Every structure is written in structure tokens, then in C-alpha cells.
Amino acid sequence: MVRYTLSRLLALVPVLLGVSLLAFLLANLAPGDPAELALSQGDQEPTAAEIAAKREELRLNDPMPVRYVRWLGDVIRGDMGLTYTDSVPVLPELARRIPATVKLATAALLLALVLGVSIGTVTAVYRGTLLDEAGRVLALLCASLPSFAVALILIYAFAVILRLLPVAGYGDGDLRHLILPAISLSVFTMGTLVRLTHASVLEVMGQDYIRTAYAKGLNKLAVVLKHALRNALLPVVTVAGTQFGQLLGGAAIVETIFAWPGVGKLVVESIYARDYPIIQGFVLLAGLTFVLVNLATDLLYAVIDPRIRLGAGAQGRGDDHA
Amino acid sequence: MKHPHFSRRHFLGATAATGLAAIAAACGPTGAPGPAVEGNSQGESDAPSAQGSSAAPPRNRSAEELVLAAPRDLANGLEDPYFTHLIVNAWNSLSKLDNDLVPQPELAESWESSDDARVWTIKLRPGITFHDGGEFDAGAVAANIERYVKISPRSSRFFGYSKERALGQFEKVEAVDANTVRLTLGEPRPALPNTMSNFYSAMFSPASFNAEGSFNAPPASTGPFKIIEWEKGQHLILEAFEGYHLGAPAVKQIILRSLPDPNTRVAALRSGEIDGVVDLGGLQPQQGAQLRGEGAVTVNSKPIALFQYLSFNCRKPPFDKPEMRQAVNMAIDRQSLADDLWHGFATAGKSILPSFATTWARQDLVPEYNPQKALELAQAALGGQRMKITAPISSLQNNRYPYKSLFEVIQAVIAPLGLDAELQLIEHAAWKEVVANGDYNLTVSTFGWANGDPDYIFSRFMHSTGNTNATRHFDYNDPEVDSLIEQAAVALDYNERRALYDQLQEIAFNDVRFAALLYDHVVFAHHPEVKGYDVSALYQPTLAKLSVG
Numbered sequence: 112m113v114r115y116t117l118s119r120l121l122a123l124v125p126v127l128l129g130v131s132l133l134a135f136l137l138a139n140l141a142p143g144d145p146a147e148l149a150l151s152q153g154d155q156e157p158t159a160a161e162i163a164a165k166r167e168e169l170r171l172n173d174p175m176p177v178r179y180v181r182w183l184g185d186v187i188r189g190d191m192g193l194t195y196t197d198s199v200p201v202l203p204e205l206a207r208r209i210p211a212t213v214k215l216a217t218a219a220l221l222l223a224l225v226l227g228v229s230i231g232t233v234t235a236v237y238r239g240t241l242l243d244e245a246g247r248v249l250a251l252l253c254a255s256l257p258s259f260a261v262a263l264i265l266i267y268a269f270a271v272i273l274r275l276l277p278v279a280g281y282g283d284g285d286l287r288h289l290i291l292p293a294i295s296l297s298v299f300t301m302g303t304l305v306r307l308t309h310a311s312v313l314e315v316m317g318q319d320y321i322r323t324a325y326a327k328g329l330n331k332l333a334v335v336l337k338h339a340l341r342n343a344l345l346p347v348v349t350v351a352g353t354q355f356g357q358l359l360g361g362a363a364i365v366e367t368i369f370a371w372p373g374v375g376k377l378v379v380e381s382i383y384a385r386d387y388p389i390i391q392g393f394v395l396l397a398g399l400t401f402v403l404v405n406l407a408t409d410l411l412y413a414v415i416d417p418r419i420r421l422g423a424g425a426q427g428r429g430d431d432h433a
Numbered sequence: 434m435k436h437p438h439f440s441r442r443h444f445l446g447a448t449a450a451t452g453l454a455a456i457a458a459a460c461g462p463t464g465a466p467g468p469a470v471e472g473n474s475q476g477e478s479d480a481p482s483a484q485g486s487s488a489a490p491p492r493n494r495s496a497e498e499l500v501l502a503a504p505r506d507l508a509n510g511l512e513d514p515y516f517t518h519l520i521v522n523a524w525n526s527l528s529k530l531d532n533d534l535v536p537q538p539e540l541a542e543s544w545e546s547s548d549d550a551r552v553w554t555i556k557l558r559p560g561i562t563f564h565d566g567g568e569f570d571a572g573a574v575a576a577n578i579e580r581y582v583k584i585s586p587r588s589s590r591f592f593g594y595s596k597e598r599a600l601g602q603f604e605k606v607e608a609v610d611a612n613t614v615r616l617t618l619g620e621p622r623p624a625l626p627n628t629m630s631n632f633y634s635a636m637f638s639p640a641s642f643n644a645e646g647s648f649n650a651p652p653a654s655t656g657p658f659k660i661i662e663w664e665k666g667q668h669l670i671l672e673a674f675e676g677y678h679l680g681a682p683a684v685k686q687i688i689l690r691s692l693p694d695p696n697t698r699v700a701a702l703r704s705g706e707i708d709g710v711v712d713l714g715g716l717q718p719q720q721g722a723q724l725r726g727e728g729a730v731t732v733n734s735k736p737i738a739l740f741q742y743l744s745f746n747c748r749k750p751p752f753d754k755p756e757m758r759q760a761v762n763m764a765i766d767r768q769s770l771a772d773d774l775w776h777g778f779a780t781a782g783k784s785i786l787p788s789f790a791t792t793w794a795r796q797d798l799v800p801e802y803n804p805q806k807a808l809e810l811a812q813a814a815l816g817g818q819r820m821k822i823t824a825p826i827s828s829l830q831n832n833r834y835p836y837k838s839l840f841e842v843i844q845a846v847i848a849p850l851g852l853d854a855e856l857q858l859i860e861h862a863a864w865k866e867v868v869a870n871g872d873y874n875l876t877v878s879t880f881g882w883a884n885g886d887p888d889y890i891f892s893r894f895m896h897s898t899g900n901t902n903a904t905r906h907f908d909y910n911d912p913e914v915d916s917l918i919e920q921a922a923v924a925l926d927y928n929e930r931r932a933l934y935d936q937l938q939e940i941a942f943n944d945v946r947f948a949a950l951l952y953d954h955v956v957f958a959h960h961p962e963v964k965g966y967d968v969s970a971l972y973q974p975t976l977a978k979l980s981v982g
Contacts, residue, residue, distance in 0.1 A: 143862030
């Protein structure tokens with residue numbers, strides 16, 4: 112297991128280097144002069160002399176490979192530069208926003224997992240019934256509706272018409288502020304998990320050991336919960352892991368709509384302001400989060416199913432299941 | 434087939450309970466976005482928190498507290514030259530533009546210049562104090578001007594500071610006595626009250642900034658409201674300044690929430706979670722029209738110092754021919770654009786100087802709407818041929834205005850002229866680059882006439898060294914035009930300046946290298962119980978005059 116973990120960790124290095132290169136090129140090859148962008152945050156257009164001075168200050172006249180190596184060195188030391196909009200360090204700015212995004216994504220994932228697995232299981236167990244049909248329609252709706260549409264529908268229903276919940280805002284510790292954003296963010300993942308669980312449970316329910324369990328006299332609830340679901344959840348765990356990474360990255364629209372002070376909203380604002388240092392920081396952070404969540408999922412998978420671990424040990428790679 | 438041990442009722446009950454539990458599990462006491470940035474509060478405050486106001490709709494509206502929403506954060510941190518936007522009403526300036534864009538004394542009482550407009554003596558209003566109790570006097574003004582000179586150029590999300598644009602060639606500032614400041618410049622600057630208006634002479638307590646010119650904390654100023662809390666990206670809490678020199682505001686506390694999504698702002702207004710909307714783009718024209726139709730909230734608008742204008746690339750066919758530019762200009766029905774696309778929240782454009790600024794704008798320069806004449810001009814210029822042209826639009830500006838619809842209208846009305854326009858909706862930086870590289874024929878953008886000085890527009894648009902002239906490829910390189918602009922910039926007599934700017938407006942109007950399409954209005958809305966809500970030509974709301982009744 113240690114060898115497997117180390118091999119997976121080593122495999123991350125080139126991935127992260129690639130992400131860093133992409134993040135660097137994003138700011139340096141995108142349209143517009145970074146020096147001019149840094150000076151053009153308000154309504155003013157900087158003069159040529161001001162732009163030249165800013166280029167010198169940001170050391171943009173050096174060759175690009177030199178700038179990349181210097182930038183990477185700074186990033187490794189935790190220095191991602193200053194934001195263009197308000198000249199504050201990027202890393203603390205991102206770090207300040209992460210808890211809100213993690214809170215939202217965690218709530219959304221838990222909601223999606225609980226509802227997705229439950230509905231998926233029930234529709235599989237009651238296959239062919241009205242409940243199954245209703246579950247499928249719900250799953251299709253969830254997977255088809257974009258999160259912003261769900262958000263606007265929920266706001267209109269629960270905040271404007273019923274006035275049960277606030278329209279937007281964070282509300283420190285106030286549960287009501289989390290409900291609508293979490294539901295909006297979870298629907299797509301929930302739809303995916305319903306369908307996945309449904310298919311997985313159906314497959315497992317046809318296995319010999321399920322028939323054996325019934326033959327032992329166990330009731331349906333016990334068979335489903337103790338035997339079928341446990342095995343059917345293996346692919347669900349994998350997908351849920353990758354979905355968490357996507358939820359973190361995909362929270363931008365939901366955060367903007369609900370004025371939720373997370374990383375996603377910050378990035379949307381930074382894109383509008385062309386604040387490239389923040390966008391670079393986010394790309395790095397999102398890349399890192401994604402690979403770490405994938406790693407954690409793979410390791411968890413290997414713990415759940417030892418065949419993965421053995422296979423990886425024999426072949427020197429661990430993504431055979433993917 | 435029956436499933437006696439796994440009933441639907443049990444399952445649904447369990448699902449609902451676990452769903453709620455899932456959310457509750459994720460909502461521990463931890464996980465707040467962390468403290469606001471360093472120095473975001475000014476002393477202890479027992480003010481109710483912003484989320485307290487937002488979490489329990491509908492709220493009781495009272496003079497104790499109002500909640501307004503803006504599409505952006507109206508504060509920008511300690512490194513910003515002004516910390517907050519003008520909209521916030523936290524600071525005052527020496528000179529302020531009135532609704533005709535004429536500079537009026539604000540913290541200054543009066544000003545006079547030497548005959549050559551190089552030395553300016555500014556008398557200050559006596560008896561004004563800063564929020565921190567410090568006295569606003571000549572020493573404070575000198576310290577502020579020296580700070581600006583030191584930090585220039587300083588980027589700002591609101592309005593970047595440049596000492597050249599504010600003061601020209603600055604030489605020195607002196608406190609003559611407690612209420613008199615003398616400013617000496619290296620060149621005549623008759624428009625100084627314009628060029629140092631609003632942002633460019635915002636005054637702060639000298640105790641609020643350090644030797645490098647950065648703020649130590651949200652700065653103390655002299656405005657009707659003082660900042661008591663700033664949660665970056667979320668809200669700004671203002672408290673009425675009892676010592677405000679024009680009288681304490683009636684509303685004791687104002688919470689300015691940042692709600693970036695336009696639909697969310699409207700939903701919050703409808704639900705009563707907020708009492709009003711402020712800022713440019715706070716309500717899009719279509720939303721303003723819709724809310725006005727519903728009648729539940731009061732919707733108003735005001736002409737502001739902002740206009741939409743057409744730019745022609747005059748270095749490339751077909752718009753290197755003046756006839757083609759005139760043809761396009763004549764084919765556009767500006768009144769229809771204002772009425773139908775902007776829902777009445779704009780005025781049809783005339784001269785490049787917005788017509789409400791009567792001090793300078795020529796009212797007689799009205800573009801002719803004449804599709805038939807446009808067709809004749811185009812046929813003569815193109816010889817009956819059809820041409821493909823590119824018309825890029827900035828996605829950033831499309832978010833604030835119905836630019837895509839505007840371009841589709843333009844596309845339709847110029848098609849009969851023989852022009853097949855390809856619309857390109859692109860990211861703002863890419864749009865700027867495309868336009869600056871000359872890879873365009875026609876575009877529309879927005880320009881803010883920030884200081885009411887005509888030189889602000891003409892030196893950029895028409896001078897051979899003007900930045901907008903270069904980046905839009907207007908191709909102005911006329912010594913006579915340059916000379917008019919340079920003469921007007923230093924002319925001491927109003928009538929002389931007016932005559933020069935009249936000539937420049939006429940040249941611009943006839944050349945049609947650029948053309949005003951629409952003069953913008955800001956759309957703002959509030960609940961009917963909120964009284965006294967108006968905005969200035971720079972879309973500053975009159976927060977000090979608000980009351981609830």
C-alpha cells in the first residue's frame with residue numbers, strides 16, 4: 112500500500128508541473144498586456160510611460176522561460192504575487208475564500224450522496240414500478256437542468272414568493288443561507304448518482320450471492336442494505352470523489368448568484384476584472400485539489416477493493432480501474 | 434410483488450431527514466470565510482451584523498437601518514487611493530461636479546487662479562471635521578495632495594489616480610493659513626476645478642494614511658457616512674456621521690451589500706430583503722422597465738456622464754471613406770434604440786459631448802436619420818458592391834448593456850447599404866486587442882466623461898497623440914485639430930474655450946470617425962417607503978438625504 116501510495120504521489124509531479132505551466136501561460140499568452148491590465152482596473156487608460164514603468168516593475172521584459180522559472184519558484188515559496196485589483200497577496204486572498212467553498216461543496220455532495228444513493232437504490236429495487244419511473248424522470252431532470260436555472264427557480268419560489276429563505280448572502284453559521292445554494296449545486300451530481308446507483312444496484316441484485324442471501328431467509332431490506340448496496344457503492348465512491356472536485360470548481364456560478372463568498376465568486380469577479388494573478392492562483396489550486404481528491408479516491412478504492420492495490424503493485428500503476 | 438419491509442413512506446421520511454441532516458452536518462460553526470482583510474474595521478462597533486438583516490425577510494424598514502445592494506464591492510482595500518467609491522458617500526472632495534457637470538466647491542469654499550492659471554488659491558470651508566475628530570484644514574489638504582503626488586500613478590478598480598491628469602505639472606502645495614491652500618503648477622491649467630473634481634481631490638484624515646500613502650485602516654474622511662465594517666466582497670456597513678458639516682443624515686445605518694448577479698438583485702428587491710439598488714448597472718434597462726411595470730417598487734433614472742458611441746476604423750475600407758461612415762450614421766435610428774432597446778433609459782445621442790452638459794455641448798448638432806440618403810451615399814461609395822465587415826463587441830460591456838441586440842439592429846440596418854457585418858462577441862481584453870490592432874471595422878463602446886472637461890474627450894479622441902485616436906484608428910493627424918485642442922486646454926476665458934470646443938464638436942460631428950449613439954441614464958429603484966432617493970450625474974446616490982416614511 113505504501114509503494115502504491117508513493118507511486119501515485121510521484122505521478123502527481125508532472126501533472127502539477129503541467130498545471131503550473133498552463134496557469135503561467137494563461138496570463139502571459141492571453142490577449143492584453145499584463146502591465147496595461149494591472150493599470151487599467153478603473154475607468155482610466157494608462158499612458159505608454161506608465162505601462163512601460165509597470166512592465167519594468169513586473170519584470171515582464173525578461174524572456175518567458177526565465178519568468179516562468181522565477182514565477183514557479185515564487186509559487187513554491189507560497190508567493191503567488193499581488194492581485195491587480197487591490198494589490199493584496201493572492202494566496203491569503205484565496206485561502207480566505209476556501210472555507211466557504213468547501214462548506215458549500217461538502218453540503219452539496221452530502222446532499223447529492225444521500226438523496227442520489229437512496230433514490231437510485233429504491234428505483235432499482237422497485238424496478239418497473241411508478242416509483243422507478245418517477246425516480247428516473249427526477250434523475251433526468253436533475254442531470255439536465257443547469258445549476259443557475261435551478262438557483263433562480265429556487266430563489267423565486269422560496270425567497271420571493273414564500274419568503275422562507277434569504278435570497279443571497281453568507282450569514283455566518285445561519286443554516287438558512289446554505290440551503291438554496293447547496294441544493295442548486297447538488298442537483299446535477301444527484302442526478303448522476305441516482306442513475307449510477309440505479310445501474311449498479313441492478314447489476315448486483317442479479318448476482319448469486321444475493322440469491323444466496325434471500326435463500327438464507329433474509330428480508331429484502333437486509334439484503335439490499337447489507338449485501339447489495341455495499342458492493343454497488345464501489346463505483347459510486349469513485350464518482351463521488353471526482354464529483355467533489357467538480358463541485359469545488361463548478362461552484363463559481365452558484366456562488367455568484369447567491370453572493371456566496373467563496374473561491375468561485377472571487378474567480379468570476381477576477382475574470383471580469385482581468386485579475387490574472389488570482390485566476391492563475393485558482394487554476395493551480397483547482398488542479399491541485401482535483402489531483403489530490405482523485406488520489407484520495409484511488410487510495411480509498413484500493414482500501415475497499417484489495418484487488419486494485421495488488422494489481423497496481425504488480426504493474427506499477429494504479430489507475431487500472433479507471 | 435409486495436415489499437413489506439421497505440415501505441415508500443419509510444423511505445421518503447428517511448430521505449428527507451437524512452437530507453436535512455446532510456446539510457446540517459456541513460454547517461458547523463466553523464467554515465466562515467475568515468476575517469475580513471487586515472484593518473477592515475474601525476474600532477469596536479455594536480452595530481447589528483449585515484447577515485442579520487438579510488436572513489429574515491421581510492424586514493422592517495426604518496430610519497435605523499437601510500439595506501442597499503450594488504453589483505460590486507464598493508470598497509477596494511487599503512492600497513486603493515480612495516478605499517471606497519464615490520457612491521458610498523464616505524468622503525468629500527474639494528471640487529465636485531454638479532448635474533450639468535460644472536465643478537462646484539464642496540470642501541472648498543471658493544477658488545481663484547492667477548492670471549496665467551498656474552497658481553491656484555483655494556479657500557476652505559471652515560469648521561469641518563473628519564470622522565476621527567481631526568480638523569479639516571489647509572494642512573490636511575496639503576498632506577492629501579502630497580500623498581496623491583507620491584502614490585501616482587495608482588491603480589484603482591474605481592478610478593486610477595494620475596497626478597498628470599489631476600494636476601498637470603505639479604510644483605508645490607502650501608498651507609497659506611488654516612483655511613487657505615496655494616497650489617502652484619508648472620503650466621496653465623484653467624480647468625483645474627474640473628480635473629481635480631470628485632475622486633481626484635477626495636480628502637482623508639492625514640492620520641489615516643502612512644508615509645507611503647497607503648491607508649492604515651478604512652480611512653476617516655468628512656462624508657455623511659463613516660465606514661464601520663467592511664467584509665470584502667460581501668458588505669460595507671456605514672454609520673451616519675453626526676458631525677457631518679451639512680447636517681447628520683436621517684438614516685442611522687446603511688448596509689451596502691454586494692450582489693453581483695442582476696437577477697439576484699431584483700429578487701432581493703422583490704422579496705424586500707433589500708430596500709434599494711445603487712450603482713451603475715445596478716439595474717439593467719430591461720429590468721428597470723419590468724419593475725416599473727410591476728409597480729411594487731419605485732423606479733427612476735437620471736442622465737449621467739456616460740455615453741455609448743460608434744467607432745469606425747478609418748484606416749481600412751470601407752470606413753476610410755467619409756461617405757460610408759455618414760451612411761451608417763444616417764441609417765441608425767437613435768431614438769428607436771433609446772426607446773426600444775434601452776426602454777427609455779437613455780437619450781438619443783447628438784454631439785460627442787452629452788447634451789445635458791449645457792455648458793459645453795452643442796444642441797444643434799443632431800444626427801440625421803435618413804435611410805434613403807444613407808443608401809444613396811453607400812451606393813455611390815461602394816459602387817453597388819457588397820462588403821464584409823467585422824464588428825467585435827466586448828463581453829464585459831454586453832453584460833451591462835444590451836450590446837448584442839444593439840449590434841443586431843445595426844447589422845440589420847446597414848445590410849441594405851451593402852455591408853455584411855459579422856458580429857464577434859469576445860472577452861474584453863481580447864476585444865481591446867483586436868480593436869487596437871486594427872482588426873475591426875466597426876464597434877460600439879462606452880465612455881465616461883469623468884471630469885466634465887471637454888479636453889478629457891477631445892485630447893483622447895482627436896489629438897494626433899490621443900490614446901483613443903490611436904487605439905481605435907480614428908486616424909486624426911491634423912495639425913489644425915491639434916492646435917484647437919491645445920489652445921482650448923489653456924484658454925483662460927470661457928467664451929474663448931467654448932468657441933474652440935464648438936469648432937471641435939462640429940469637426941467631430943461632420944467627420945463621423947466616431948459618433949455618439951446614446952447618452953446613458955442610470956436606473957435605480959427603491960421601495961416606496963424610502964424617500965429622498967436621487968442620484969448625481971456621476972451616479973452618486975443621495976444617501977445623506979434618505980429617510981423612511
